[in-house]
């Protein structure tokens with residue numbers, strides 16, 4: 001019997017009707033049942049500020065809760081838009097918050113995947129690869145193939161918020177299967 005693996009899903013957009021959030025849900029719906037996806041919200045995390053923790057100082061409760069949620073997961077899936085050819089500030093802040101205090105990073109060693117999506121044709125390639133730069137330093141094994149740059153995101157969903165593009169649906173299935181195998185190979189324990 002396969003082990004159930006929990007996946008912390010980090011959505012880089014804070015927008016209620018975010019296409020990236022919808023993509024995250026669409027992927028979870030077709031993924032193998034061994035993966036349990038939980039979106040970990042990042043919108044209420046105060047900006048990282050080293051003055052707010054260390055020694056006798058109690059860090060913001062939202063940071064502590066976020067770190068705990070990420071640490072509890074077996075793997076991480078980032079689903080993010082591209083902002084000005086890079087990673088949205090909210091996502092970068094979440095990465096920074098999770099990476100501290102020094103030596104206690106919540107990210108360390110967790111297998112992960114990166115899906116980027118935008119309404120443009122390039123599918124968030126810039127954000128995808130800027131994010132990968134941080135993931136190297138955070139020591140997170142990243143799924144390499146298939147790469148996931150999903151363009152024209154505004155054309156993929158119906159009025160009910162459901163994916164209505166067959167090509168994208170079958171790509172997400174392929175991605176989810178590869179991600180499940182990657183997590184199984186790289187998860188600790």
Ligand SMILES: Cc1cc2nc3c(=O)[nH]c(=O)nc-3n(C[C@H](O)[C@H](O)[C@H](O)COP(=O)(O)O)c2cc1C
Nearest residue numbers: 013015018019020021081082083084085118119120
């Ligand atoms: C501040 C900002 C910067 C953006 N920069 C880019 C960009 O560099 N490349 C791109 O393809 N789309 C860019 N967009 C458009 C996004 O692809 C679009 O807003 C998309 O819907 C964001 O994803 P979401 O639906 O998950 O919020 C930008 C949007 C915003 C708000």
